[in-house]
Amino acid sequence: MNREDFPLLKTGIIYFDNGATSLKPKAVLNSMNDYYENYGANIHRGDYDASYKASEIYEQTREICRDFIGAASKDEIVFTSGTTDSLNKIIFGFFKQYLKKGDEVLITKAEHASLLLPFMMLEKEIGIHLVYMPLSEEYRLTFESFKNSVTQKTKVVAIAGVSNVVGDHRPLKEIGAYCRENQILFLVDGAQSVPHQATNVLEDHIDFLAFSAHKMLGPTGIGVLYGRKELLKKMIPLEYGGDMNQSFTSLGEVTLKDVPLRLEAGTPPIAEVIGLRSAILYLKEIGMEEIAKQEMYLKKYFLEQVKDLPQIEVYNASVEGGNVIFNIQDVFSQDAAIYLNHFKICTRAGAHCAKALKEELPVQNTVRLSFYFYNTKKEIDTLVAALKKSDTLYDIIL
Numbered sequence: 001m002n003r004e005d006f007p008l009l010k011t012g013i014i015y016f017d018n019g020a021t022s023l024k025p026k027a028v029l030n031s032m033n034d035y036y037e038n039y040g041a042n043i044h045r046g047d048y049d050a051s052y053k054a055s056e057i058y059e060q061t062r063e064i065c066r067d068f069i070g071a072a073s074k075d076e077i078v079f080t081s082g083t084t085d086s087l088n089k090i091i092f093g094f095f096k097q098y099l100k101k102g103d104e105v106l107i108t109k110a111e112h113a114s115l116l117l118p119f120m121m122l123e124k125e126i127g128i129h130l131v132y133m134p135l136s137e138e139y140r141l142t143f144e145s146f147k148n149s150v151t152q153k154t155k156v157v158a159i160a161g162v163s164n165v166v167g168d169h170r171p172l173k174e175i176g177a178y179c180r181e182n183q184i185l186f187l188v189d190g191a192q193s194v195p196h197q198a199t200n201v202l203e204d205h206i207d208f209l210a211f212s213a214h215k216m217l218g219p220t221g222i223g224v225l226y227g228r229k230e231l232l233k234k235m236i237p238l239e240y241g242g243d244m245n246q247s248f249t250s251l252g253e254v255t256l257k258d259v260p261l262r263l264e265a266g267t268p269p270i271a272e273v274i275g276l277r278s279a280i281l282y283l284k285e286i287g288m289e290e291i292a293k294q295e296m297y298l299k300k301y302f303l304e305q306v307k308d309l310p311q312i313e314v315y316n317a318s319v320e321g322g323n324v325i326f327n328i329q330d331v332f333s334q335d336a337a338i339y340l341n342h343f344k345i346c347t348r349a350g351a352h353c354a355k356a357l358k359e360e361l362p363v364q365n366t367v368r369l370s371f372y373f374y375n376t377k378k379e380i381d382t383l384v385a386a387l388k389k390s391d392t393l394y395d396i397i398l
């Protein structure tokens with residue numbers, strides 16, 4: 001890994017907002033440019049070389065994604081516009097048909113709006129019950145909490161692999177194995193886990209997985225929906241149009257293609273899929289274990305540096321993973337983020353799209369640092385120096 005690979009770092013920013021989106025290496029940008037400059041045709045439609053090449057790389061990317069998340073078949077990989085799109089397709093295209101009134105969905109208050117809100121809509125529409133599994137110390141989800149929440153009515157467990165606020169790595173393997181044994185479906189929001197740790201949907205018995213390319217070095221506008229084939233085949237397309245149908249007549253006789261194409265109506269984001277391909281190849285070159293290790297190392301280093309600063313309150317110090325949520329004493333979190341911006345330090349302040357977690361946290365809002373492998377100790381030193389001077393905060397920002 002070379003920090004020179006990331007053009008945005010040349011602007012002098014210190015980027016600790018990787019949970020929102022990651023930086024993009026030149027390899028990703030170049031591959032997308034190469035598509036537009038040298039073979040920018042549509043896929044699956046043209047009988048000429050540029051279209052053959054675009055189609056081949058597009059389908060190759062499906063295989064690269066399959067390998068990256070340990071799926072059984074590349075036909076289980078559907079390209080979407082991102083995690084939110086994937087989750088909505090899974091919840092409205094599959095679970096809306098599968099779940100019945102009174103069925104229970106296990107979830108937590110720490111989940112992102114993109115997972116919670118579609119299920120809340122189903123709660124209103126068909127009368128399912130969302131059951132919030134209790135969070136344990138430092139807002140983690142434990143296997144015990146999950147197991148104690150299961151009842152005869154539990155039909156689905158829907159959780160993030162890694163929470164975008166607390167950053168805890170959920171016990172996916174144990175929960176997945178229990179679900180499979182007990183005919184409970186397991187949906188994982190992988191927006192924060194797939195970019196930061198090795199993923200294996202088969203080993204973890206994951207039935208559905210959603211993730212976004214832009215949080216793992218790739219471009220915006222492209223994500224992945226993984227579904228176990230027999231379940232994916234039962235999913236209802238939420239969009240109809242070109243490339244997803246086999247044939248149709250004016251009499252309304254419509255034959256759709258098989259999955260995954262049935263679930264990819266219209267011209268897909270081809271350049272973005274090509275960018276995702278380069279992003280995964282880049283991550284694989286570094287190794288997901290290395291990435292997880294470096295993030296944990298950075299978090300530990302940060303905690304060590306602030307442990308004697310009484311004005312810094314960290315809420316998730318003992319949680320593994322590369323997220324820190326904290327506040328500067330008596331400072332509104334957004335003011336803290338605006339102050340840090342004066343040092344070109346990018347952080348995120350607020351409730352981080354997990355607004356139900358406010359009901360559990362002792363504070364309404366926090367500042368979030370979300371590290372990625374390209375962050376350094378030196379960057380943390382600059383942050384800590386700024387935090388040490390935070391008594392001047394209001395002089396600087398007002």
Ligand SMILES: Cc1ncc(COP(=O)(O)O)c(C=O)c1O
Pocket residue numbers: 019020082083084085112114115160162163164189191192212353
């Ligand atoms: C845990 C989690 N789920 C879902 C999402 C939504 O991702 P996107 O905005 O890429 O659709 C995010 C984004 O921050 C997230 O952190």
